[in-house]
Amino acid sequence: MSFKFSKIRILESGYDSGPWNMALDEVLMGSANYDIPILRLYGWQPPAVSIGYFQSMDEEVDVKKCKQMGIDVVRRITGGGAVLHESELTYSFITKVYPRNILKSYNLICDPVVMCINKLGFNAKFAPLNDITIDNKKVSGNAQTRKKNILLQHGTILLDINVEKMFSVLKISSEKIKDKMINDVKARVMGLNKTFEQVAYELKESFSEKFVAEIIVDNLTLEERENTRNLANEKYTSDSWNWKKK
């Protein structure tokens, strides 16, 4: 089965806080049109640590250190691990039309991300379930959820990586293994060393090509903004959400 759309609604929502970014992803799941999926491109300001839906904030994150460093903390609605969001392009793809098979849906949506990275001169590959790698080094992590027959997949495309900073805010059980892990991660993760704008351009082109769709560059509606503000305040900054898994 091939997946084509007549149009894709593109939102370049800018750089925002962790709670805002996660709230907007959830709000946009309610905006999805059957024929027209949404591709949102965004960044994080201030930097933020997001944890997966099934993770415990206190187990994974040095929240006190994050506060000292001005780094937001937020829990995602998607599974997966803890991520420090800083030098990256983050995308969200929201659609009502997708393969029911989970692996196939990850593969489908990661494909234009792979295409984008390769247009920038690399040899990237999809690494199931949810990673994209260049010569076995991870450059993109992705996570998906499905609610009421709407799929949200969001993912990072690393532009640069500060492994020491990452390990200073994520909890590692033993100092003995921390150094080993830092060197290990440096060997297994990489950034593209491209600008946000360069990656954004190629990502939009790649989604258009993959799904044979016209790109419609759009803005958030007033209602979407208002709903996002409310959801960010009520849910994504609340302890009841962020510390739900103790």
Place this chain on the structure above:
Amino acid sequence: MKKVHNIYKSKKLIKVSLEYDEHSKIISSITITGDFFLYPEETLDALEFNLIGIKLEKDSIKQKVEKCLSGSEAFGFDSESMTDAILGCLKPKQD
């Protein structure tokens, strides 16, 4: 009552914290966390809820885990590794 925890490495990490009666081995509370994926996500809440009142021994845990995970899709673990992760709470910890 005894509080125990375990960190289990399957394809993804599973972390289990539970409280149980040392005499009867009945679980009174359990929290399962990790960096895995599970669809639908609510399956994990149901699994934790249904493990309360269950005896912390292999057959009982295995049966409950298999029943709760049936109809869902997990990435990063399966029924066997989840069962092992929970039972691993009983193993003595090495410093």
